[in-house]
Amino acid sequence: MTRRIALVVNPTSGKGLGARVAPVVRARLESAGLSVDTYETTCAEDVGRISADVIGSGADAVTLVGGDGTIHLGAQVLAKSGMPFGVVPAGTGNDFARGVGIPLKDPAAAADLIIAGNTRSVDLAVAEGEFITTVVAGGFDSLVNKRANAMSWPKGNSRYTVATLAELRTFSPLEYIVTVDGEVIETKAMLVAVGTGPTYGGGLQICAGAEIDDGVLDVTIIEPVSRLTLLQLFPKLSKGTHVGHPAVRALRGRSVRIESPGITAYADGEPLGPLPVDVTIAPGALTVFA
Incomplete structure (x- = not known):
């Protein structure tokens, strides 16, 4: 006790x-x-x-x-x-x-x-030798994060809105190689995210449906869309209703490698390091009161 x-x-x-x-x-x-x-x-x-x-x-x-x-x-x-x-x-x-x-x-x-x-055992991801409690991602969202972190104005969450609009002006789909349990996917995409749980960014359900104790990683790939469609997709992340959109691909696995030149991966909201990055699952690694 x-x-x-x-x-x-x-x-x-x-x-x-x-x-x-x-x-x-x-x-x-x-x-x-x-x-x-x-x-x-x-x-x-x-x-x-x-x-x-x-x-x-x-x-x-x-x-x-x-x-x-x-x-x-x-x-x-x-x-x-x-x-x-x-x-x-x-x-x-x-x-x-x-x-x-x-x-x-x-x-x-x-x-x-x-x-x-009462406790439960929950999964963690492992990347670059660190335990990750939520999501590893790299692409449009990490470029927005980088831009927002360099801005002194405006304050608060408005920075991310301004940074998103600014990044949209010049953003083009990125070349990725994503390997999930040995299956290699070569594609252009807006972003790739790998999570133990469903959300990042304060409730955005990028990996909608992910369970934090199922022993697998959930992978979301948002494939090339127009700037307008990307703007329309982002609000849907709050409810997870982006799932089912033809540009959204969802996969699951225990080992994921993300490769894309010149992109920094973010994990738990902080810079993790440049891609490529390998992400694995550590099932039941943390015992949490819940």
Whole structure:
């Protein structure tokens, strides 16, 4: 039975949301009789370091308060450790929590999952020696990310809207070689995404229908379409209704290689490195309160 929780808080996640929800979570856990040790991170490296220190320290479980970047860093240490892992979403995307079914806007309800003590094993992807908790992608979306990250204006999600429109002006379909369990696909495409779960970018269901515990990777290839059609497709990602469009190809496998010259792959919302990239599945690598 879980009795002692290490609460690792990224106070800057979600523009300060992590700092605001942490007291709510701590109070909820303590009201249920749990002992809580709180650790605040001051830099990205702290997440992994603190998580590593907690393993073997006497804590029964780790709970991370933060967004997908925080979860990604914690997963590097906690995967395969067997230590139960709680998540309180406090970022801008929260796609890992969404895929697992953790309440996104109710930190007390997320804490209740830890109190209840029920766990499930979920899959992780592995790419470039890192565990990936959501999606690896490269193409139009990564070019938009790169452009948006270089912009100082506008602020917030509007940057991505402006970056998308700017990138559309010059974007042309890319040459890809995609290999899924040994099957080689040579095609032009707008983007290729590989996920353990369905969403990236704060709820865009790029790999609609993906299950986070089925032991396989879901692959989505969006083949060449006009700029207008691409603009029409992107809103459909929110509901997963892009599936079935003739330009959208869905595959599944345990090993995927993506090749395309000059493109950077993004994983869990952050740059992973230039293509090519090999992605494999690590079934049941993480034990999560859910």
